[in-house]
Amino acid sequence: MAHLEWQNGFSVGLEVLDQQHMRIIDYLNALDDADVNDRALIARILDETIDYTQTHFTYEETLMEEASYPFLRAHTRVHELFTHRVADYKRRFDAGEDVARELHETLAHWLVRHIKREDADYAKYLRAHFVKAAAASRPTPAPGLIARIRRFFADE
Numbered sequence: 171m172a173h174l175e176w177q178n179g180f181s182v183g184l185e186v187l188d189q190q191h192m193r194i195i196d197y198l199n200a201l202d203d204a205d206v207n208d209r210a211l212i213a214r215i216l217d218e219t220i221d222y223t224q225t226h227f228t229y230e231e232t233l234m235e236e237a238s239y240p241f242l243r244a245h246t247r248v249h250e251l252f253t254h255r256v257a258d259y260k261r262r263f264d265a266g267e268d269v270a271r272e273l274h275e276t277l278a279h280w281l282v283r284h285i286k287r288e289d290a291d292y293a294k295y296l297r298a299h300f301v302k303a304a305a306a307s308r309p310t311p312a313p314g315l316i317a318r319i320r321r322f323f324a325d326e
């Protein structure tokens with residue numbers, strides 16, 4: 171099957187987030203290539219996806235919290251639902267089921283619905299928030315991650 175490639179339409183306008191979102195494309199392509207009987211490979215993709223739900227979602231939620239994003243709770247709830255769904259695939263897979271097709275559908279849906287809409291929405295808010303903070307240049311010490319992001323926007 172032809173591989174899915176990253177398109178500008180998937181970009182949320184922040185490179186650090188785009189880089190993390192590209193992992194979804196990697197998983198989709200790996201699932202397309204995978205032999206359904208290659209359970210070791212499917213297991214690895216599932217584990218990677220679970221790792222993604224932990225690291226990427228924590229990263230996003232930290233940024234949204236720091237920027238006082240008004241829809242943080244709703245966004246976090248959507249992350250939780252996705253996390254539970256993937257955990258359920260893992261449970262069923264471990265019980266011997268074939269979940270590769272369902273996982274593929276869920277990831278493809280996530281890319282188009284969540285990343286292109288909800289992530290793009292908060293990324294836009296973050297840009298505005300940190301540009302404003304950089305312009306005000308208040309001498310408040312910020313934790314490492316936020317300081318780096320503020321510098322990133324200040325340099326634009």
Ligand SMILES: [Fe+2]
Pocket residue numbers: 191226230285289
């Ligand atoms: Fe995301």
Ligand SMILES: [Fe+2]
Pocket residue numbers: 230245249284288289
């Ligand atoms: Fe998100």
